[in-house]
Amino acid sequence: MTAVKTKAGPKAGATAGPKAQGRRRLRYAGTVALFLLPSAIPLTLFTLVPMAASLWTSLHEWNLIQPMTWVGLGNYAELLGDAETRAAFWHTLYFIAGYLPLVYAGGLGLAVLLNRAMKGRDLFRAIYFLPVITSWVVVALMWKWLLNPATGLVNQALSLIGVAGPGWWTDPVWAMPSVILASAWKDLGFVMIILLAGLQAIPKEYHEAARVDGAGGLRRFRYVTLPLLSPSTFFVIVISLINGFQVFDQVHVMTGGGPAGATQVVVEQIYDLTFRYGRAGMASALSWLLFAVVLIVTVVQVRAQRRWVNYG
Amino acid sequence: MGKVVRYALVVLGALVMLFPFAWAVITSVTPDGAVLATPPDLTPDDPTLDAYGRLLEAMPFWRIVLNSAWIGAASTILQLVTGAMAAYAFARLPFPGRGVLFAVYLTTLMVPMQVLVVPLFIEMRMFNLVDTYFALLAPSIASAFGVFLLRQAVAQVPKEFDEAAVLDGAGHLRIFVSVILPLIRPALATFAIFGFMASWNSYLWPLIIIRSPEFRTIPLGLAELHGQFTTEWNVVMAGSVVSVVPILILYVFAQRHVIASVAQSGLK
Structure with missing residues (x-):
């Protein structure tokens, strides 16, 4: 050659x-x-x-119909002082704060369970992954039905054990937890697959060595598994935060941002500003603000990973 | 942890994952009067397909399924073709400014759909394309992500393969078609699966650009169905069940490949 x-x-x-x-x-x-x-x-x-x-x-005031008028950075200035925008970011953070720990803990649990050879492991893995390939709209509808306040299966089951279930997506306090629950259920399988791949990359010798040194199961998990899993954990957190900030489909179908604006997340706000309030300029500014936030959060994480991510 | 406990937990997890699907199927065959019964009936005495009949009366559901299927197939094929060609250029055809151009491609990858939907809607309106198949397809003709993924695959093909073909007198188009494409088949398959899933499940863009029932895709049709039959959950669940079946059949055949590629690329 x-x-x-x-x-x-x-x-x-x-x-x-x-x-x-x-x-x-x-x-x-x-x-x-x-x-x-x-x-x-x-x-x-x-x-x-x-x-x-x-x-x-984003530098104009525009209702999609009349000609645009130049406002410079006015939209951005208005957004920064706007209570609704602040609320939308808080709701989004609330969603992330509930969703991320739940989906990580659940995904890790499933991954650890499936990390050992067992009968039907591939089948279980496929079943856990099923919600991941299902569309958000279908997942949202299925959970809206399960969490139906009066006749949904969850509340009916709760009443069997004498608990009066909450109003779920019809109750401002329980609406966000409902969305979080459905979202975590859908993404558990995804997190499990990523973490399982990470677990299987950990050399068996490390566990053996720790066992020889007399470390029990929990200690081995804490001092061997978790640190060596940190690259996968890092990846899950980065992806989940990006997706979390952009949450929309399940919110739009389950609550439409309600009740009483309790689940009005940022993208829902962008949608409403454009198509309900006729403020396309403000919506564009908000979309760039969201992009900037996501970018900063991601960059900060990439920077901070040196402190806790262990690349072996 | 004991073997029995572990197995019990695994099965419990599987039940949690499967039960909402099972309940959707059960609800869809429950007769109208029994849907809102208390306590709910886990095994309806007289299952019926009425809800599926009403679903088909309420909207052109087959057309909606067909829309999703062909839009998904078309956007997948388009993205594969445009992506693989660009990947070849970025990996194999040196030209001035190639690095800069690749950086521009990567930039478009970082911008989320939420930033694009408003101006994209306005652009479509300017060209009178709101509420058309073309508008539905437009944002997914080319995928910067696909270009990126496939470029990695092309770059991994040893150059000796191309050189052997050059000696045989092959031009770039022939090298691309008969040398490169067969060798990057796994990457093409991975990307095809995700391209199709993304299109099949996409909601925000169709929601904004489509008005007429005949152009609706499945997620839109289902959301509309829910608006129409607010309390008739058997009809809504019938629609959900019908919409899950095609992707489920695909999944059963491609399951191993799907999971392996998620584990590798971290995509979904």
């Missing part, structure tokens, strides 16, 4: 005359364009242009 010096590319025609070389180069440029344009054109039209347009819109 060492004899092959021919390189696919513009230099291929280096020995030919200048005219042939020019033609070659043109043909090569055509080849590059042929391979790139099918993705470059749609990405420009449907991602880059909207990105620019969104920035531009």
Whole structure:
């Protein structure tokens, strides 16, 4: 193979005359364009242009119908002082604070259970993963029915043991826990798969060594498993936070942001600002604010990982 | 932990995961009068498919399923083709500014859909494309993520394979089609699965761009169904069951591959 010096590319025609070389180069440029344009054109039209347009819109007051009026950074200034926006961010944080520990603890539990060889392990793994491939709308509807205050199965079961179940998604206090419960149930399998892959990458010798030193099961879990699992944990946390800040589908179907705005998360607010209140400029500004928050949170985590993530 | 305890916990977990699906199926075959009964009937005495009949009367449900299926297939194929071609260019065709262009592709990857929906809606309205199949498909013709994933796969193919083909007189298009594509098949399969799932489950963009019932996709149709039959949960669950079945069949066949690729790439 060492004899092959021919390189696919513009230099291929280096020995030919200048005219042939020019033609070659043109043909090569055509080849590059042929391979790139099918993705470059749609990405420009449907991602880059909207990105620019969104920035531009965020500097205007616009109800989607009348001409835009320039307000500069007015929308951003208004957002920062706006009580509804602050509430939307709080609700989103509340969602994350409930969802993340639940989905991590549950996913870790399932992953640890499935980490040893057992009969039907693949089947159980497939079953745990089932909600992950189901659409958010279906999951939201199934849980809305299970958590139906009067006739839902959960409250009926609770009443059997003498507990009066709460109003779930109809009650401002219980609406967010309802959304959190459905969301954690859907994503448990995803977290389990990531953590299971991490668990299986831990060399058996480490556990053996700890056992020889007299460490019990719990101590081994605390001092061997958890530290060595930290890269997977880090990954789960980063992904869950990004998805958590962008929570929308399940909220929109289960509560529509209600009752009394109790589950009005940021993306729900973006949706309402645009299509209900006719404030497209403000909505665009809010979407960039959300993007900035997610970016900062992610960057901070990547920076902080050195302190606690153990890459072995 | 004892073997029995472990097994009991695993089974309990499986029941928690399966039960909501089972309850959806049970509810969907429960006759109207019995749906809201207290205590609920876990084994309805006279199961009926009435709810499925009413579902089909209430909306063109087959058309909606068909919409989701063909939009999912079309967007998957488009993303595979545009993504693999760009991947080839970024991995194999050196040209000035290639690094910068790749960085631009990666930038689009970081911008969430929420930022794009409002201007995208306005753009579609400008071209009179609101409420069309094209608008539904437009944001998923090319995926920067796909380009990224497939570029990694192309870069891992040893250059010797291309060079052998060059000696045989093959041009780039032929190297791409007959050398590279067959060798990156696993990456193509992984991306196809996620592309299809993303399209099949997508809700926010269709919600914004689609008005007419005939262009609805499954998530939209279900949400609409819920609005229409607020208390008739047997009909809503019938719709949910019907919408889960196709993806479930796909899952049964591709299950191992799906799970393996999630574990590798951390996608969903």
